[in-house]
Amino acid sequence: MNPNPVLHQKWIYRRRPTSIVGPEHYELTSSPLSMDLSDGEVLVEARYLSVDPYMRINQSLKPTYNADPHPLNAVQNAGMVGRVIASSASTLAPGDWVEGMLGWQSHARCHHSVVRKLDPELAPVSTALGVLGMPGRTAWFGLTEAGRPHAGEVVVVSGAAGAVGSLVAQFAKKHGARVLGIAGGAAKCHWLLDTVGLDWALDYKAYASAQQLSDAIRERTGGVDVYFDNVGGWISDAIFPIIHRRARIIICGTISQYSGGLDESELGPRFLHHMLYQRATIQGMLARDYLHRMDEMLRIVGPWVQRGEIVFEETVVRGFDQLPLALNSLFTGDHRGKVLVEV
Ligand SMILES: NC(=O)c1ccc[n+]([C@@H]2O[C@H](COP(=O)([O-])OP(=O)(O)OC[C@H]3O[C@@H](n4cnc5c(N)ncnc54)[C@H](OP(=O)(O)O)[C@@H]3O)[C@@H](O)[C@H]2O)c1
Structure with missing residues (x-):
């Protein structure tokens, strides 16, 4: 018997949160790693694991875009970037970098068809979980297909530093x-102005009410043509009354509601009369609906990344044991850009 087997570590989702998610909802397990592979399978060693707000949506018991909530007593589903360390597939060899939905685990055995091969010469492999991955696809297709902004229009983005x-x-x-x-x-707003190059940035925490935030946005912009909503709640309440004629509102996420709010009785659509006044449209968008168009996004955004024309900050948390805390940090909000855990 091997006295020092390589360990296969996994974060198991054990308890359903009723408010903010954290380490108490997970358990870290480890067992000796099996190197056995069936035909067409690869063994991937994780380098970067993703934490994303949708993980909390999938813990809601109410119906969401998934038929069922994330199962208990299973590895937390998540994006992974890792290296192939063994392969019985002709398309992938040991040393290749791949990305796939392989979960919060140190190693994953999977069929080669469920991962995409990465070219580390084109961009840092971590970007496959950020600007050149699901978040990039969400941003690109959400904005261009649902938002359709024209030159000179006013676009307001909530969760803008994420x-x-x-x-x-x-x-x-x-x-x-x-x-x-x-x-x-204030720090995030300075970054949005000085580094990201936005025209205006507002710290919602500095406003006591939706009305005050609304007034501040109207004062600066004159009104809103496209609202890309990542946050929901009272921040969105501030936008509806100041939309322009034929405004487009994209519901990408409502993170302010995830930590328990999705399980509560829902609020009425208090501000939708403004949609009528302005003949506006409101549209939900889901990244997975654009999975088949990933290459199209990569062809456009990839060269911008390579030429340094896009700021894509990554907050890298080090240590496999930090995963639940890193997920929790999405709701406490100190990071900028994409949060990743480096194993
Ligand atoms: N539709 C889709 O397919 C799709 C795909 C990816 C993501 N999304 C959604 O897009 C949104 C952003 O996701 P992301 O991955 O880019 O995460 P992120 O913005 O990088 O991280 C979450 C951020 O949300 C903000 N936040 C947390 N709680 C908040 C609250 N109560 N009120 C206001 N802001 C709060 C925090 O920023 P502040 O410090 O600024 O508060 C935090 O840093 C989420 O709603 C997510 O569910 C949707």
Whole structure:
């Protein structure tokens, strides 16, 4: 018997949170790693694991875009970037970098067809979980297909310093729009202005009410043509009364509601009369609906990344044991850009 087997570590989702998610809802397990592979399978060693707000949506018991909530007593589903360490597939060899939905585990055995091969020469492999991955796809297709901004229009983005929001804001600038970002804290707002290059940035925490935030946005922009919503709640309440004629509102996420709010009785659509007045449209968008168009996004955004035309900050948390805490940090909000855990 091997006295020092390689360990296969997994974060198991054990308890359903009723408010904010954290380490108490997970258990870390380890067992000796099996190197056995069936035909067509590969063994991947994780380097970067993703934490994303949808994980909390999938813990809600109420119906969401998934038929069922994330099962208990299973590895937390998540994006992984890792290296192939053994292969019985002709398309992948040991040493290749891949990305796939392989979960919060140190190693994953999977069929070669469920991962995509990465070219580390093109961009850092971590970007496959951020700007050149699901968040990039969300931002690109959410903005261009549902938002459809024109040059000179006003685009407002909530959650603007985050993984999706910071990309939406920059893609909107590339379309010639004037962009206002809403984020929590002065430091994030300085970053949005000085580094990301937005026209305006507002710290929602500095406003006591939706009315005050609304007034501040109207004062600066004159009104809103496209609202890309990552946050929901009272921040969105501030936008509806100041939309322009034929405004487009994209519901990408409502993170302010995830930590228990999705399980409560729902609020009425208090501000939708403004949709009528302005003949506006409101559209939900889901990244998975654009999975088949991933290459299209990569062809456009990839060269921007390579030429340094896009700011894609990554907050890298080190240590496999930090995963649940890193997930929790999405709801406490100190990071900028994409949060990743490096194993
Ligand atoms: N539709 C889709 O397919 C799709 C795909 C990816 C993501 N999303 C959604 O897009 C949104 C952003 O996701 P992301 O991955 O880019 O995460 P992220 O923005 O990088 O991280 C979450 C951020 O949300 C903000 N936040 C947390 N709680 C908040 C609250 N109560 N009120 C206001 N802001 C709060 C925090 O920023 P502040 O410090 O600024 O508060 C935090 O940093 C989420 O709603 C997510 O569910 C949707």
